[in-house]
Amino acid sequence: MSVRYNAVTQELVDKLIDIVGSKNVIWDDQERMENYAHDEVAEKEYAHMPDVVVKPADAKEISQIMKLANEYMIPVTPRAAGSGLSGGAVPVYGGILLSVERMNRILEIDKENLMAVVEPGVVTNEINNVIKDDGLFYAGYPMSLETCFIGGNVAENAGGGKAIKYGVTGRYIYGLEMVMPTGEIVEFGGKRVKDVTGYDIVHLMVGAEGTLGIYTKIVLKLLPLPTAAADLLVLFKDVDTAINVVPKVMTNGRIIPTAIEFMDESSFKASCQYLNETIPVAEAGAMLLIEIDGENKELVESEYETIGELCIANGAIEVYVADNYTTIERIWKIRRNVAEAFKVVSPHQSLEDIVVPISNIPDFVRGLAEIIDKYDVPIPCYGHAGDGNLHATVVKNPDFTMERWHEILPKVLTEMYELTAQLGGTISGEHGIGSKRKHYMRLVMNEDQLNVMRRIKKALDPNNILNPGKIFDME
Amino acid sequence: MSVRYNAVTQELVDKLIDIVGSKNVIWDDQERMENYAHDEVAEKEYAHMPDVVVKPADAKEISQIMKLANEYMIPVTPRAAGSGLSGGAVPVYGGILLSVERMNRILEIDKENLMAVVEPGVVTNEINNVIKDDGLFYAGYPMSLETCFIGGNVAENAGGGKAIKYGVTGRYIYGLEMVMPTGEIVEFGGKRVKDVTGYDIVHLMVGAEGTLGIYTKIVLKLLPLPTAAADLLVLFKDVDTAINVVPKVMTNGRIIPTAIEFMDESSFKASCQYLNETIPVAEAGAMLLIEIDGENKELVESEYETIGELCIANGAIEVYVADNYTTIERIWKIRRNVAEAFKVVSPHQSLEDIVVPISNIPDFVRGLAEIIDKYDVPIPCYGHAGDGNLHATVVKNPDFTMERWHEILPKVLTEMYELTAQLGGTISGEHGIGSKRKHYMRLVMNEDQLNVMRRIKKALDPNNILNPGKIFDME
Structure with a gap:
């Protein structure tokens, strides 16, 4: 299937203005549209300007936009915060850029069912700020959580620093209201811990990178907030010795840490130098950063002692413990600044x-x-x-x-x-x-595997209108 | 789309024998075929005889069978242990019953990656028997785990008694090799904790009730085996008081139990009477059975004390603690025998x-x-x-x-x-x-929702050959 889209015309723009209002359409303003032409991918060649930007307020407006786009054969690229790292929110064929930035309400915190209902434009960390006083948290933890939108997290099935214990975004998505590529508004799942009523459409949609539907409401599972945490910074002479410890923590130690982060020699040395960090690392060829959390300090203490002993018994050179916010932050700073350090x-x-x-x-x-x-x-x-x-x-x-x-x-x-x-x-x-x-x-995939995905895409988006040019080509 | 299948002929049976060998085909033997005509649904009207039963040995044979079935327009119904409770494995249009009973090997226990690779015909509990000495367990826990096959668990996305803490089957399925309805052998996922390479086909297939593909290899995630457990049997005066405690265990108590089972008055009274159980329950109008597990006895003790106090503070009449195998079994027996008690x-x-x-x-x-x-x-x-x-x-x-x-x-x-x-x-x-x-x-679903599922089914199984007549009709 070759990609044959029409150009965005004044007629179409007028119809878009009828749907969302003139102040929610950007058209013929290159400077303002430039913000919507890229995500956080550094390379310029992945950027592409949209022809028009629309900012709908709800599912009904998105439904009308999708029907119009199918009628006029104009591609639609949905966009959350634009903090992605693979070009998923970039309108590679131009057309309509659909930003969910106005759909930024936390609609409900349901403490009895441990669920939240949010719109896709909510900043991920805002959810945690709202619920922490109730002793709850949302366990999705992408590294960009202070700027990214939850809608983008769902589209990418975002992982992050706590996936080893808590899993990735998808584990916490229990329901979605969304607009299909052909404009129908549908709901799947809900505030139900189990649901096998038909296919698991919710988890087909999670990670589909905005190519199969536009989420308009997201039902999230919440967890009790752990009240204690500690981090271990462990130095090893080489990569093998460091990595061999990882499964042992879980099997021999019987502990699932919140995070086990790895840095090779060039990474942590560059970062430590960049930060003027004084931890003596000269001997080390690899570093693990292990975080544990739990419901009380004693449990966390006993767990980090077990892990520390296990690391030493398996060849660690040195184990540094951080059990307060300041030292934990100091350690994580080394991990978070690797990319910055190499920008030098x-x-x-x-x-x-x-x-x-x-x-x-x-x-x-x-x-x-x-x-x-x-x-x-x-x-x-x-x-x-x-x-x-x-x-x-x-x-x-x-x-x-x-x-x-x-x-x-x-x-x-x-x-x-x-x-x-x-x-x-x-x-x-x-x-x-x-x-x-x-x-x-x-x-990594043969034609048979790609065709399974293409058939699903074609079945749900026969005109290839929604976020075309992503994941695979249709031909 | 009306269902128009052809009759199974001697010619087709000969071709099936060529594929799987004559001793793995049952044909013209009503008595032996009767075993494959029903699952565990009690009502006789949901049973239906197959025309022929085949027992393939591997994905390649299944692929040939599916191609043949498409060519001859014969429906194929896949079957694991037949312990299902919704008629999913019953060949409602006759045709070919494809049993995976011969594909019953545990192919690999990978202790470093905490993964197992199994065939669909393995009895679920066998996996735990094989790995318990390594301090590992598979957390899927359907009530029928001593007889059901893991392939059926995947098809139904089986839940069970430990889902509140450990989630349902789908959480532990990391990879699938399967045969598509049109005969292609494909693999999705693998021994990877995270994977966002294209659509999440693995979790579309989990819970699809054998209508979208036949699993031939299953990659399962394993967990460290908890070494301590305890159960609380808690009596309440009424349903409201009992249920109000459930979210409080998780929010106020900050504990996610392994199980919180509920029985109403008629259920536990019938079961206690049936079992001659001597727990005095006369005053009670509802009962909760709360299980916790953990890595050591002290932690479990501190957790059941917290939960016990919380129950009493919130109106429980009585809390019984069971922290050894015998008393835990005695309590769970009440829960497991409700259905049996009502058969009287x-x-x-x-x-x-x-x-x-x-x-x-x-x-x-x-x-x-x-x-x-x-x-x-x-x-x-x-x-x-x-x-x-x-x-x-x-x-x-x-x-x-x-x-x-x-x-x-x-x-x-x-x-x-x-x-x-x-x-x-x-x-x-x-x-x-x-x-x-x-x-x-x-x-519970409107036409727009059902059509999303129908379009996917039609895209992957254009002739409606694989397990037709389940979940929804195609017309």
Whole structure:
């Protein structure tokens, strides 16, 4: 199926204004539209200007917009906060950019059922701010939680720092009201802990990157807020020794930590240097950051002692404990600033998101070292070891010209993804495919697998109107 | 789309024998085929004989069978252990019954990644028997775990007694190899804790009741085995007081129990009488059975004390603690024998599986009392209160003729389901729709919702070959 869309005309814009009101349409104003042309992907080539931006107030308006778009054959790209990392919210074929920014209400906090009902434009962390005094929390924890919208989290099935214990976004999505690509407003799921009434449409929609429907109401499960937490910063002589400890924490230690973050030598050394951090790390070749939380201090203490002893018994050089907010923050700062630290080397980077079975992390890191040597680029490797999800980040060698960088980057990515696939892994754990990784899908999926997805897309969006050009091409 | 299938001929049977071998085909032997004509639904009208039974050994054979079935236009009904409760494994249009009973190998226990890879015909509890010495367990816990197959659990997205803490089957399914209705062998997911590479086909397939694909390999997540457990049996004067405690355990108590089971007065009194159980329950109008587990005895003790105090402070009449295997078993026996106890009243029963938001359980039980009065039938109500999932069971009044029973049952079910829908609930929490509840789907879903499912089914199974007549009709 070739993509044949029509141009956005004044006639269509007038109809959009009829639906959402003139102050909620941006048209012929390049400067204001520019904000909607990109997400947080650094590379400029993934940006694309929309022809018109609309900001609907509710499902009914979105339904009318989708019917109009099908009638006029105009693509519609839904957008939450635009903090994505795979180009998912970028209107790659122009057309209508549909922003949910006005749909930003927390509609209900249901303390009896431990559920919240929210609109897609709510900032994720706002939910936690509203419920923490009730002793509750929403366990989805993307690293961008202070700026991202919950609608975007659902679209990408966002992961983050606490997935090892709490799972990813999808585990907490119990119901969705949404507008289908053809304009019908439908609801699936609800405030029900179990539901096997027909297909699990809710979880087909979670992670569909806005290609199968536009969420208009989201029913979230809440949990009791843990009241105690502690972090361990553990130094190891090499990657193997560090990674071998990860499953042991869960099997021998019988503890599921909240987070097990990994940093390779280049990552934590760059970050520590960048932050002027004084932790002595000279001997270390790998670092784990292990967080535990629980309902009381004694339990957390006994758990971090178990984990600390287990690390030492399995070859750790040093274990630092942080059990108060200040030291916990100090430790996490090292983890969060790896990307920033490498921007000193070069602003040109490709932030990757590969995932492998946990036990294959050492093989991945070894294979990565060969790619680094072969192409002479730094690729710091860090991320969510407890999930096997590593944000290997290809950084431009400052000696390279931009031409050289653009020439080698696809080769580096192809080799990295092939290595990942050989190790039973895949190319995205939490950032999504979007437009950025679409052309690499064939490295991890064959035509039969892609066709299962294409058939579903075609069945629900026969005109390929909603967020086209993402995940896979239809032809 | 009207259902137009062809008859099974000797020619087709010969081709099936070529694929799986003659000893794995049952044909023209009514007695042996009868075993494959029903599941555990009591009512005879939901049974239907297959025309031929085949027992393939692997995905390749299943692929050939599916291609043949499409060519000859013969329906194929997949079957695991046949322990289902909604007619999902019954060949309602005859044709080919495809049993996975020979595909019963545990292929791999991967202790480093905390994953197991199994075939669909493995008995669920066998997995736990194999891994318990390694300190691991599989957290799916359907009540039939000693006889059901894991493939059936995946097809129904089985729930069970531990869903409040551990979630239902779907949470532990990380990868599937399966044969599509059109015969392609595809794999989705794998030993990866996170994966957002394209649509979440794995969780579309979980709970699809064998209508979208036949699982041939299942990748399961394992957890560290909790080493301590305790149960509380708590008596309340009425349903409201009992149910009000349920969310408080999680919010005020900050504890997520393994199970919170509910029994109404008629349920536990019938069961206690049936078992000659001596717990004095005369004063009680409702009962909760609360289980907690954890990594050590002290933690479990401190948690059951918290919960016990909370129950007493919120109106419990009495709290009995069971912290050893014998007394825990004694308590669970009361819960497990409710259905058996009512068989003394009548063998004719309709075991239901409604689910409502937890806070609406008292309203449901009140509404149910009106239905009981109106139709003069006993409907004991018990089940998974922590999930809002109640197995209200309509029992034939022994004074009724069978004609009267068949006349009133659909009316009772319709009123019960309408009540459920009004309370934000739905008609199946864990047993599935199958053929048994198909005709009631319109009480909880409109045509737009059903059409989303139909379009997906049609896209993946254009000839409606795989398990037709389940969940919804295609026309």
